[in-house]
Amino acid sequence: MSFIEHFILFVISLLANTFSALSGGGAGLIQFPVLIFLGLTFSVALATHKVASVALGLGAALRYITTSRLERQFVILLLVAGLPGVVIGGSVILMVPDRIAEIALGLLTGSLGIYSVFKPALGQLYTPLNRERHGYLIGAVVLFFLGILNGSLTSGTGLFVTIWLILWFGMDYQRAVAYTLILVGLFWNGAGAITLGILGEIQWDWLPALLLGSLLGGYLGSHLALRWGNQWIKRSFEIVTLLIAIRLIWGPF
Template sequence: MDIFHALALLVGSIFANALAAFAGGGAGLVQMPLLLLLGLPFSIALGTHKIATVALGLGATSRHLKSGELKLNELLYVIACGTLGVILGARVIVNVPDDIAKTLLGILIVGLGIYSIQAPGLGIHHTPKNRSARGYTIGAVGLCFIGFLNGSLTAGTGLFVTIFLIKWFGFDYKKAVTNAMISVGLFWNSIGAVTVWQAGAPIKWEWLGLLLIGSFVGGYVGAHFMSLKNNRVIKRAYEALCLLIGITLTFGLF
């Protein structure tokens, strides 16, 4: 790789992961097409991207830990509930045609954006709910399903976790994005990366260093700017990202 392509890889990775850390997910929207444009086959790009996104979680987590606002019990709940789904998704997706999976995911993500837009008060204030045994059980099933999507698809599952935490548990956008970035970006992606690697997915190891740097820096920068903004700004960024990712996936722009 020459210096021009190396710089494009680093800058693109920083941008993609900063966007994801600010709005709650979607690093693959920019990072996956970038890897493809730079010449990687889809299977190698996917495996390389999966591993690199772990650094997104590290960068975002390192910034959010400084806030002192994280609740460990909530975070561990989200991580644990999605773990089984992540492992299953990484193993089952090989049986699903890629075009069908991406189109369905795109339609779902567009739906998330539209749903948030038509509910102007959604996620603006933290209003805890469904904190009973029944509520946590249903929440666990929902998070496990989202974990399955995380293990099997290239981008966007952090967006599902964000809206799920807002709708079911009453989180505001800032709190939901923070939990999504740590649980999905760091832990779920780590599990998915190990599963993909063990399954024999090809990895472009010589590109991984730049991607890990870009993912970490982008995750930290995005989380920093997110902490400075109010819930309405984060909500608008989330909605815009949902529509952009959803349309990209639905119409096969990858």
């Protein structure tokens, strides 16, 4: 690729990951289809996107680590419940057609955005829920299946983790986004990248521009989320979920 093409990749990655870090997911809405549009096959684009997405988690972690106090039980819950699902999802996706799954995911993602629009108070206050053993167990089961989605599909699966932490555990948007970006962005996507890298192929020469854009976008989006607060994050979440739904249902980029 020429310098201009690498620069375009960097700008696309920066914009996609800034918006993703602000809303709690959705970098694949722009970044993944662009990789396919530029000539990569589905499997190569997926693996390359997963590797680049790890930098999103790193950039977010650099911004959130000094301001967000992550609770140990939720860190353990997201890692223990989600990582096995990510590995399973990453192993399966290369062997099955994905169009039906994309349409179903698009419908479900869109419903999340519509639900949030009609729930003005959603995620605005921190109101702890389901913190007993039974609540953690149900939370873990759902996170396991969300891990499978994260490993197998590309657009918006982090948004499901964000909304699940809000609905089931009573977190506000800022707190839920911090968990999603750090643990899903860094660890889930890292596991998915390793799985897809072993089973598939990565376009290594495209990664410098993508990694730099993801890293800076993750930091910038997290900074904006902390500065603007829950209401702005909620609106960004709704926009991203609806855009992802349209993209998935409409078809490839």
